[in-house]
Amino acid sequence: MNCFKHGPAPAVGLCKTCFRAVCPECAVDVGNGLACKGACEAKVLELNEMWDRSAKIYGIGAYKSRMPSTGVLLWLLLSLVMWGTAAVSYFLKDEIDTASIVTAVIFTIALGLVYWSSRRTGLKC
Structure with a gap:
């Protein structure tokens, strides 16, 4: 193959x-x-630079981390808050807050799906 500018030069x-x-x-x-x-x-x-930043963002290559993805952490926080809300309602008010329990279950399912997806793909975003 020869140079595009200097034709005969290899x-x-x-x-x-x-x-x-x-x-x-x-x-x-x-x-x-x-x-x-x-x-x-x-x-x-x-x-x-773009490739290096992408590797850092997605936690791949030399930037691989044992930290869970941000999506997993977000859904974990949301589900814990909703389970806490349901527990406070049950123990302090002696009533079952169905909306909080349903929301907590949905958030927990979302947590499981996001965790499974991040483990399957290996991406940390």
């Missing part, structure tokens, strides 16, 4: 954004790939 790789073959004279190593000198450097650096 290419050392492909630009990470425009996918053109580049020779050593046209290529710039930006750490995690090659870019066309002067033309695609900024885009490749932005792309690398």
Whole structure:
């Protein structure tokens, strides 16, 4: 494969954004790939930053965490609040608050579904 700009010059790789073959004279190593000198450097650096941020957000690769996903934590908090509301109603007022119990059950089911989904996909968002 030859350089797109210097026809007979052999290419050392492909630009990470425009996918053109580049020779050593046209290529710039930006750490995690090659870019066309002067033309695609900024885009490749932005792309690398986007991938790094995505890995942090989704908790993948080097950023893998044992912490549950934020969705699991949110549904856990909501279900605990609703179970607490139902318990307070039962123990302090001596009456069963059906709405709180139904809501707590729905939130607990949602918690289970979100937990199962995050474990199945491996995503931490």
